[in-house]
Amino acid sequence: IDSPEMLGTKYRGGPLLELRSSALELIAMYMERYDDDMQPFAQQLMRTVWDIISAPGSANPASDDLVVSALGFFEASCRGPHRELLTQVMQPxxxxxxxxxxxxxxxxxxxxxxxxxxxxxxxxxxxxxxxxxxxxxxxxxxxxxxxxxxxxxxxxxxxxxxxxxxxxxxxxxxxxxxxxxxxxxxxxxxxxxxxxxxxxxxxxxxxxxxxxxxxxxxxxxxxxxxxxxxxxxxxxxxxxxxxxxFRFHLPAASLAALLPHISQFLQHDNVVVQSYAAHTIQRILALPVAGAPSQLQLGDAEIGEYVPLLLERLCGRLGQDRRLNEYTVKCLSQVLRAAPAASQPYNGDITTVLATVLVELTKNPSNPLFSHYFFECVGYTLRLAGDSADQCMAIEALLWDPLLAILRDDVVELLPYALQVLALLLDLHPAGSASRSPAAPTSAYPNTSARTPEHFMGLYEPLCSDALFEAKGNVPAAIRLICAFLRKDPDQLNAAGHMPRTLGLAAKLL
Incomplete structure (x- = not known):
């Protein structure tokens, strides 16, 4: 029965190894559920399993499943009355x-x-x-x-x-x-x-x-x-x-001091090391204050001096990567969230890198996690721009063509994100000469009193198309952008003849 055909090769187990592995899983289950009935057989079973796991061939990759099942057997033995038998073999x-x-x-x-x-x-x-x-x-x-x-x-x-x-x-x-x-x-x-x-x-x-x-x-x-x-x-x-x-058990000050050391590994040649460095930084910066999970332990005051180095290395890594590494972009997002004041002076450089990455992302949106955290970063750069008209216009200029490419080429994986970013850009668009009347109520959205720019108006008709709303994932983002148009200048939409279509779309969605 121990023929090569039954045992398989060094790297791939045959039917016999699969059978033994399944048998061990069943025995482990019986040892837990029917411990009294299995008691008479426990000692002999342990000897047999020990022989299996100690056999010379057990080190081969083909025996992985068998060894895993054997380890599971010993784990199950710890939980029943058979545990006393293990005290005799603890060290070996x-x-x-x-x-x-x-x-x-x-x-x-x-x-x-x-x-x-x-x-x-x-x-x-x-x-x-x-x-x-x-x-x-x-x-x-x-x-x-x-x-x-x-x-x-x-x-x-x-x-x-x-x-x-x-x-x-x-x-x-x-x-x-x-x-x-x-x-x-x-x-x-x-x-x-x-x-x-x-x-x-x-x-x-x-x-x-x-x-x-x-x-x-x-x-x-x-x-x-x-x-x-x-x-x-x-x-x-x-x-x-x-x-x-173990980040929860290290002092916050010690963790902050580790950031420059950890960030050096973002430049490592090995992708695993790069990813672990980004992952560890992100986890450290995401540590909440005890009793206040919405507040972070490390913010501008604690890590401000390290932010320029972190941003330089993260943006450098993003710009160099040919693979979409979600750990890097998630880490960048966390840095922007944790230390907005320290990040703000570098907002233009960050956006330049993001715009370059977005061009490549539109060609190959194969990693949904990367896409999600990437657009989180875009959102943070817009938040950092705030009421600065120059920064908002600069960001819009960098992102406009890639965002239009997503809409034009119907990149379905990125379409909801693109619509949300366009809504943010429209909300933040400078008010220009049409300033808000002193008697007008204060809006939660800045710069929403001017006429809608013409290059945005060109988006409105395709935005209201039935095809866009056929995909349920597009609906919240599309409505968000329509609302941005309505906040900006509803009279302008009405004058352009878009209100009947807008009202019809609202009735359909209701």
Missing amino acids: LCVDVVLPSLELTEDDVEAFEDDAAAYIQRDIEGSDVHTRRHSACKLVRELLAVFGDACSAVLNECIGNLVARGTWQGRDAAIVLVTAMGLKASSSAAMADSHAMAAAGSELTNYVDLASFYDQQISPELSAPGDSEIGTAVLKADALRFVAT
Whole structure:
């Protein structure tokens, strides 16, 4: 039965490995749900699973699913009356089963170098639920929950041994193990979702000395410049992920001081390191004030001196990237939100970069997250312009042609965003000679008293077309732009003969 056809190749498992993996998943489920009935078989099952996970071929990529299922079996064993059997094998379980599963596989290293999106998705976006590393971390947390200090003593010794190896693989595994021991919640969920991290923020364990590990292993990595060598790059990414994961437990002043060091990695050759740097900066700047989630801990007063450097490196990265990296543009959006006063002097330079990127984005709007945060950045630049007529006109001049191209070419992925930006531009358009009457009521929208510029008026007829409103996603943005026209000068629309069509459209939508 152990023929090559049944076992598969080194890289792809055959039917027999798939069968064994499925059987282990079922056994793990039975161990949890029918623990009393499974008690007589528990010891023999543990021996069998141990033999499977210790077999020479278990290190091959083809055995990934089998090893994940085996780790799940041991995790399930921790939760039932069979846990006492694990006390006899605590140290070998940690050393021979957990540690090898924490190390990066060949596929992981290859993805880190050549497929950044896949690596990032597994590592910080929470899609690593069926990997050796994720399963080993879950087993670590379960062992600590059951055996506490007895297990932590073994694991802390493992951390020391991993670091003492002097290899990047050992230090990488040590950082992952410390993260698993330090957080009660899943580190991947905490990285992927700020609300999950907030919930996890008060659930640190006391099984590992996080402060000492940070000082000895993480801080030096962030302070030293990086190179393109794979081991160095992996450790930089690990250090950045560590800061993002434990950001709630580092002083705000210390986090602010880290920003120049972290921002240097925006210029790194490796896309994963670039992305993690942007992600970590964004997470730091998004930290809310305790008890006031709408307020940020770090604003102009705290990070103003670092904003020019952050903007220079983020805009430089955006301008150089040939791929649409949502982490970079999301980070830029967060900088503009957190420190508007410090960002305002650079608004023109930021908009110039955004206009260049928009031209390319209209040709290939393949990343919806990038598009969303990109137009957030555009909105912030318009907010920074405020009542400055010169800045508003300069931004309009830069964005006008790309926005028209979106409308003309019917770039459906970007159309709602383009309509909203046009509405903002119209609201902010200088009032010119037709100033507001002193008796006129104050509007929440600035500069809405002048006649609508002719180049905007040319948009109104296609704006009211039935085709535009067939896509439900366009409706709120299109109405927003129509309202901007009506606020600006309804008499002008009426004189141009547009009011009957506008009223008919309103009746249809109602």
